[in-house]
Amino acid sequence: MAGAGSYEFRSNFILFTPPDTPMKPAPRPLFSPEHEAFREQVRRFCEREIAPHHATWEEAHGVPREVWRQAGENGLLCCWLPEALGGPGADLLFDFIVSEELGRAGATGPGFPLHSVIVAPYLAAHGTPALQQALLPAMVAGEKIAAIAMTEPGTGSDVAAIRTQARREGDHYVLNGQKTFITNGHNADIVVVACKTDPDQGAHGVSLLVVERGMEGFSRGRNLRKIGQHAQDTAELFFDNVRVPASHLLGEEGQGFRYLMQKLAQERLLVSVQCQARAEAALAWTVDYVKERKAFRQRVADFQNTRFKLAAVATDIAAGRAYCDQLIAQHLAGELDAVGAAAGKLWHSELLGRVTDECLQLFGGYGYMHEYPIARAFTDARIERIYAGTSEIMKEIVARDLLDDRKMP
Numbered sequence: 001m002a003g004a005g006s007y008e009f010r011s012n013f014i015l016f017t018p019p020d021t022p023m024k025p026a027p028r029p030l031f032s033p034e035h036e037a038f039r040e041q042v043r044r045f046c047e048r049e050i051a052p053h054h055a056t057w058e059e060a061h062g063v064p065r066e067v068w069r070q071a072g073e074n075g076l077l078c079c080w081l082p083e084a085l086g087g088p089g090a091d092l093l094f095d096f097i098v099s100e101e102l103g104r105a106g107a108t109g110p111g112f113p114l115h116s117v118i119v120a121p122y123l124a125a126h127g128t129p130a131l132q133q134a135l136l137p138a139m140v141a142g143e144k145i146a147a148i149a150m151t152e153p154g155t156g157s158d159v160a161a162i163r164t165q166a167r168r169e170g171d172h173y174v175l176n177g178q179k180t181f182i183t184n185g186h187n188a189d190i191v192v193v194a195c196k197t198d199p200d201q202g203a204h205g206v207s208l209l210v211v212e213r214g215m216e217g218f219s220r221g222r223n224l225r226k227i228g229q230h231a232q233d234t235a236e237l238f239f240d241n242v243r244v245p246a247s248h249l250l251g252e253e254g255q256g257f258r259y260l261m262q263k264l265a266q267e268r269l270l271v272s273v274q275c276q277a278r279a280e281a282a283l284a285w286t287v288d289y290v291k292e293r294k295a296f297r298q299r300v301a302d303f304q305n306t307r308f309k310l311a312a313v314a315t316d317i318a319a320g321r322a323y324c325d326q327l328i329a330q331h332l333a334g335e336l337d338a339v340g341a342a343a344g345k346l347w348h349s350e351l352l353g354r355v356t357d358e359c360l361q362l363f364g365g366y367g368y369m370h371e372y373p374i375a376r377a378f379t380d381a382r383i384e385r386i387y388a389g390t391s392e393i394m395k396e397i398v399a400r401d402l403l404d405d406r407k408m409p
Contacts (some may be wrong), residue, residue: 013028026318030325030332031093031166039097045074046105054107057231058376061223062186063109065145072142078116085124086137092117096273096328103277106373108380109231111147111184115139117270119146121263122208131210135190147188149179149237150209150260154375159260160203164195164239173197173209173249175217175242181387185235186223189213193239194260197253206256217242229380264389265336266343269327271388275348275381276324279317279355282377286310286359289374297366304317306362311357320351339401346394349384357383 031039049070057063071077079094081087088094099113116139123136123146138144151383155161164177176194182191191211192382198205221236251259290301300306330336351360356378360367363374370376385391 002024019295023332024035026321028325030128031097031331035097038094038099039101041074042076042098042101045071045076046107050102050107050110051105054105054109054231057109058255059230061225061230063111063231064222068112068141068142068145068187071110072140077112077142078120078136078140080116080122080137081120084284085132086140088140092332094330096270099270099273104273104281106278106281106377106380107231107274111145111187111232112269113274114148114183115146117146117262118267119190121266122259123190123210126208126259127210128247135210139190139322143164144189145184146190146192147182147184147186148192148194149182149185150194151181152178153180159194159206159257162194162196162206164193166195166197166207166244166317168197169243171246172243173246175209175211175239175244179237179239181224182235182237185237186233191218191238192250193276194256196405201254204254206260207253208250208256208259209244210250210315211239211242211244212248214320215242215244215287225359226383228376228382230376241365247366261338265338265341266331267388268341268394269331269336269383270342271329272324272344272348273351275384276317278322278377278381279320279348279352282352282359282374283310283313283317285374286362286376287314290362293364296394298362300362309362313355316351317355320348324348339397340390342394342397345388346391346398350391352381352384387397 015130048069053067075088078087079090079098080092081089083089095113095116098116102108102110102112106207120136123132123139127135135144139146150159152160152162152164155163162177162181164175166173166175173195176409177195179193182188189212193209194206196205196207197207198282217240219238219240221238224234224236226232227232250256287301290306290310291299293300295303323344327336327340331341356374360374360378363372366372367374367378389397
């Protein structure tokens, strides 16, 4: 069948090579021919170096460091970083392309987007020149892997309530505390840690420190076992009197909460980008499956229920693509605010949940089998409504803005 995907059994998983999108893609004027050439390069990398191995990584609950170095050699990391900071001097769209192609491949393991789009900007914006030169070129090369540590047991999304503390002693901070649910946690060489440098000041007492692998007192707990995203290493981190050089403070002391809020719009936009791409992949897998699978002596695709379900999903996805590209354009123009990013994150994370649920249903009993990619996509999708701010918090942000009397005519 022209354009159809293919299934292959390997290591107790069914690997799926996605077909071309089942709907004629709408024009995406955001992307230049140079961007699309890069997309083809990333797609080939994902099909060659990631898709065939992702099942093995899921069983191992982690991605080998060598894959990061290969990504660096192929120019897939921190594409937006200027040449002065060791980057290729491209733009953020290149990093979004990497995220989209990982989504197309159903690859939730490689934490490239968090490394490139979430952590690197903190170092580029607030690190000292010496710290930037020591870390950022190695991040571009995939030689150093980055993570950000905000969440603690008992604090959830409330960054202002964190209890990890750092006490200034001469030219160092002495860091004590614990973090959990940290993406890239086991692989990370660089961790941006949110901590309290003035516990009595609430959010105004939060600072950001850069902790590096090998600092005495810095240790990692177990690699957490989640219901989805099994190839992504997610760890507990512990800081026991870790002496962090004062030069590893990002920006000014007590300004960490403000820095985090400034970067949240980009983080939540990244969630929209990833969710949209993975929803498109789930639809492509399902269209191919229902064309091949037979029940009651006819293709599953021939049932009216199947056609109606797919039509509704495809329409939602088309709307999601237009919305996602609008959000990207606003961000590139410097016009995406916290409310717009929250609304986008809410809509796209909920979209992915609906799409994977509807598509799994069309696989029947096989949709419940972990070796099928739609089953993994379904469980992988559940976290999107939680991290980077839960759906409930996104609704609160939007509602507060909507009901703000100061904005009434």
